[in-house]
Amino acid sequence: MITVRGLTATYRLGRDTVTALDGVDLDVEPGQVFVLLGPSGCGKTTLLRCLAGLETPVAGQIEIDGIPLSDAATGLFVPPEDRPLAMVFQSYAMWPHMSVFDNVAFPLKAGRRRLPSNEVDGRVDEVLSLLGIDHLSARSVTTLSGGQQQRVGLARAIALRPRVLLMDEPLSNLDFRLQVELRGQLRALMHELNLTTVHVTHNQAEALEMGDRIAVMDAGHVVQTDDPESIYHRPVDEHVARFVGDMNLIPGSVARWSEGTAQVQTASGMFLAMTAENISLPEGARCFLGIRPADLVVPAPTDAPPETCLTATVTDRRFQGDRMMFGLKAGNDPLEISTHHSVRLSVGSEVRVHIPPDSAIAVKPSPQTRPTDQSDDGD
Amino acid sequence: MTRLNPLSLIYGGALIGLTFIVISLAGNIVGSLTSDTQFNRFTLDAYSRLLSDPGLPATLLRTLALGFGSISVTLAFAIPFAWLLARTDFKWKTGLFTLLAAKLAIPGFITAMAYVWLFNPSAGLVNALLGQTNYTGEPAFDVYQIKWLCLLQGLVLVPGAAFMLIPALRNLDGSLEEAARVAGVPAWKTFRHIVMPLLAPGILAVGVFYFVVAVEMFDFVAIIAPPGDVLVLTIYEALNTVDGLPDYGLAGAAGVLLFALSAGAILFYVRFLRQAKKYAVLGGKRRDPGLVRLGKWQRAASALVILWVTLSVGLPVVTLLWVAVVPFIQPPTFAALDSVSLYGFLDGLAYLREPLTNTAIVMAGTISMALTFAICLTWVVTRSRSTIAPWADALVFLAPAVPAIVTATAFQVMGIAVYQWLPLYGTLWLIMAAMGTRMLAYCTRTMNAAALQIHPELEEAAWVAGLSRWRTFTGVFLPLMAPAIFYAALMVGMLAARDLTLPLIMNSAGTPLVSVLIFDLQTNGETASAAAVALYMIVVLVLLALTARRLTGMAEPGLEPTR
C-alpha cells in the first residue's frame, strides 16, 4: 500500500544542515492503522509530512498503491493536492473564516478530488453525522471546543474518502479523558471505513491501543516496526524498551544466545530471557536484561527456581490507587515493581524477587553513534 | 520617589507619535479655516470658495476614480508578490525583492517621463513606430488619460503594498494552507480561498491606506496631467503660487475634503475589522509555514513578475540610463547617439558626497523616529485594552491624507511656536520628525497586521512565567514582530531617501539632500547629472536593502527561529 524506501530529509538551521530522516524504510499494508511512535524530534512528523508532500525529501522514494509520489533520484514530486490522501493536523488547522460545513465541503468543491456539486451536501452531512457533529454544521469553527474541532478536522479528511489518512498527533491537544475515549472510537472508525491510516504520536499508550502496527522512531531512524504486543514485549533495543512502557533494564552481557532466547549475565546473577525476532546478540556483547515492573513477582514464590530470582532491598513505596509501586535496589541496579495494591513490603527490608523467564527480555543497547539532533518537528 | 514604570515608556512613545499626527492634522484643519497667512482670523470662506466651484463634483469623481484605479493595479501585483516572497519556493525571490526595493528608489518623475516619451499621442515612440500619432490621425496610445495615471501610480505603489503584506502573510498559520493542499486543493485555489480571505483585513488595510496615498500623490498628476482637476492639483495650485501668497485656506479646505474621502474608506475598514474578530487566530499553536511548491506555476509567477518589472523598473531605468548620457532630455534617436557621453556620471559623482551623508543621517533619524513611535502605537492599539486605542489607530490612519506640503508647513509653524523651549526649527531634526510622522501610518499598518496575527497567548505565557510586561514587550513581542519591523524600516528608509517635498519646504539649513539635489539638477536643466545621481542612489539604496535583508536574516522566509 505505502512503500517508503531510503527516505532522507534535511532542514537547515542557520548555516547547518540537520538530518531529520535518515534512510527510512516503511511498508504499510492496506486497511492498517500504522502508528509512528517516538519522542519529540525523532522525525516522525517529518516523515508524515513527506508522505503528505509538505516536505521534500533529499533522497529516497515514496509509493502509494504502487504509484510513485516522490523520488529524489529522478526529481519526481507529486504535489500534495494530487496525492490520494487526507490529513488531520495537530492544530486541527480549521479555516477560521468558514463554518463547520464549509470546512468539510471546501475541498470537495474546490479540490482535485471534488465531487459533482449536487453530491457535496450529501457527503458532508454523511460524515458530520458519522462523527456525531451534524448539529454543529452551521456553526463557525472558532466557537468550537477542542474536541469538536478535532472531529471537524477528521470529518474534513474522511469526507475525501482518501486512500490513506494521515494523522499528526490528533489527540494531543485534548484532555486526557477525551483522549482515552477517542482512541477506541477512532480505531473502530478506521476499521469500519477500512481506511489505511498513518498516525503520528508520542504517546505510547495511544500507539499501543490504536495501532495495528507500530514503527518506533529515534533520531531519524525507524528502530523497530512490529505489532503492538511485540513492540511491548519484544523491544529490539534499549530505546524501544524505555520508550514503550516503563521497563527495568538491568545492565549485563550476553552469556549465550540462540534464536529467540539468551542467557544474560548481570551483577545479580545469570538470567534466562527472550529476545526479539530478527536480532542477533553476539556472546560477550553488552546488553540489558529487561523486565516490566508488573511482570516481577514479589515476594518470589517459594517454588521459583533460584536461577530466576534475585535479592533486593526495598527503597521506597508509592501508592497509586489500584496499584502499589515499589522502588528496589538489587546491588547497584534500581528496580521498579508494580504490584496489587494489597501487597505490603516495608521500606528497608530485603525481599526475593522472581523474574519469570518468559517475561524477561534481552535487549541491545541503543547505538551511541546514532545522530541525536533534536529537531522540533511539531511538538 | 516612585520608580518609573517602564511600560509608561511605551505609552509615552505612542503619545509623542500621536502628538505629531495631531500637529499635521490640525495644521490642515486650522489652515482651512484661515483666509490669510496670519492664522489669527477664522472664517469658512475657503470652504465656500471650494464648494461653490461648479467643477467640484467632477473633480471629486476623478479623484475617486484615481484612488480606486490605482489601488486595483497595486493590489493585483502586490498580493501575489507578497505571497511569492513570503510563502513559496519561487525561484527568483532575491531578484524580486531587489527589484521591489529598486523601484522604491526610482524617482517618480522619471517613470512618468518615460511613459510620456513612449506613449504620448503626438510624438510617443511607440505611436511613432506604429505610425499612429495625432499628427497622422488617431494615436494608438494616449498616455494623457486617467487610466494611465492609475496604471502608473498603481505600479509605483506595489513595493510598499507588498512589503506591508509580507509580515502578515508570514505570521499566518501555515497549517491552514497545508490543510487545504493535502485535502486536494491546488496552490492557486488555496491562495484564493484560504490565504486571501484570511488576509482580508490586511489586504483591506493596505487598500485603504494606498487609496489615501494614491489620491494624495502629486508626481504623476503633475507630469501626466490628464484633462480635468483632481483634488491634489487644487491643493498644489493653492499653495504653490509662483508669485504671491500661498492660499492655505483653499489648500486646507481641499485637504479636508481629501480627509473626508479617506475617512469614509477608513470607517468602512474599521467596521469590517469589528466583524472580522472571527479572523483572529485560533490558538497559539501554529507552525511556521513551509514554502509552498509552485511547480508548474513557477512560470506563471515569473511572467507576472516580468510584466511588472518591465513596466515599472525596466522602462524607467533604461530611461534614466539614456538621460544620464545625453546633454539634454531627448528621445533616443540615431542623431542623439552622437552626443552620448559619461559626463553626467562624473559630475553626479562629484556632487554626491555631502548630500549622501546628509541623506544617510535623515534616513537613520527618520527610521528610528518612525519605528519607535510606530512600535509603541501598535502595542497600545493591539495589546492594551484602552478604549482610546481604536481612535488612536484611526487618527494615525488619517495622517497620510494630509498633503505633504501641508504637513511640512504645519511642522514649520509648530517649530516656530515652540522654538524658545525646543529649538528644532531649521534643523534636520524637524524634517525627520515630519517625515517620521508621514510614514507612521505606513509603519503601524504593517505592524498592526502582524501583531494581530500573533496570538496573545504567546505574551500571556511570558507574563505568567513571571516576566514583567516590559520584559515581555522586549523579549517576546518585539522579536515576533521582527519581520514587520524590518519591512517597515526598509520602506521608511527608502521613502525618506526619496522624499522631496518636506526637505524642499523645511530645509533652510543649507544641508543639501540627495533628493533635493536631483530635483534641483533637473529643474536647472542638468538632466544628465540628475539622472546619474538618481542611478547612483538606486544602486546605493538597493545594496543597502539587500545588506539589511541578509544581516537580519529576512532572506529566508521559511527559516526564522521557530515560535
Added chain:
Amino acid sequence: MRLLFVISLIALVPLGQAVAQSSDLPESVRALIPLAEEEGALHVYGATLNPRQVRAFSKSFNDRYGTDIDLTMSGGLHSAKASEVAMAHRAGVPTGIDVFWTGLISAMVDTGALMEVDWAGHYEADASLTMGKWGLRTHDGHQSMVTINTGRVAADDAPKTYMDLLDPKWRGRIVIPRSPYPWIAMTYALGEQETVELLSRLITEQEPKMLARYADIRARVLSGEFPIALGTDIFSLKKRGAPVDHPDIDLLVLSSSGAFVLASAEHPAAAKLWGLWAVSPKGQATLEEARGYSLAETPGTALNTYATGRRVAHVPFDWRLENHDRLAEIYLEILKRAGS
C-alpha cells in the same frame, strides 16, 4: 477702465555700477566689508545650486570684496517660505536666512520681516534696480516667453505675435503652465481685456496641454512632443545644443526678481554685499552661467541679446504688488475651464 500701459523701447544703457576692484567701491560699500568679514557667513535663500555652482558663486563674491565668507545657498517653494519667514519674524524666531532672493515678497512686506535698505542712495546702486524700499533687482524674469522646438517648427513658420498662438495649426500643439503668472505679467503689456481674450481663446480653441511645473514644460518642448511652449526660457538649454529657440516675437514682458535682506538677518553686512555683487558685471556673469539669470540691461547676456531691438514691457514692482491677487483669480478661473 484705463490700464497702465507702459512699453519702453529699451535703450540698453550699461549700468553705472560697473566696478571691478574693491578699491573702486563706494565708501559706504567698503565700510561693509570688515563688518561682513566679522560675520563670516551668509545664507541666501532662493535657489538650490549644485556644489560647483555654489563654489563659483562663493569665489566670485569673495573675490570682489577680498573676503572669505562662507556662502550657503538654498531653495524651495518661495511662497510657502515667505509666509513662514513672516511668521518666524513675528515670533522672534531666527530663520537662519540672510537674503531672500525672489520675485514677490508681499507676505513679508506687511510684517516688517524685510529690512529697508537704501540701495540707491546709500550704496550708490543704480536707482532703476531698487524694488520698493527693500529689494535690489538682480535679474529679470521672462516667464511669458514663447519657445519653439526647432526640429518641429521652421523659423519663418513660428509665431510672430502672441495672437499668432491662436492659429488653428497649433491646436493641441502648445504646452503652457497651469499658472496665472505669465498672464498677469502680460496684462501689464497688453491690457486686461486683450489678455483675457487671448487666454480664453487659447484655452478653448487651442486645447493646450497644461502642466504644473516649469521643468516639465521644458522637457516636453525639448522632446518635440509639443512644438510650442509658453512660460519658460531655454537660454541655457540652447547653449547646450538643444533643438529649441525663442521665436522672434514682437514683445518681451519682464518682471524682476531681487535680493531682499531680512530684518532678522544675522549677517546683514554680508547680505548687502551679496546683493551688490549680484548686480556687478562679475555677479551677473556668474548668475547667468549658473542659472541663465541676468538683468535685461546687462550687456552680452542671452536675455540682453534677445531683448535688444525689441519692445520690452518691464512690469513695475509696485504694479505687481497691487494687481497680482486680483488678476490671479481671473486667470485661474479661465485656466480651470480647460478639460472640464
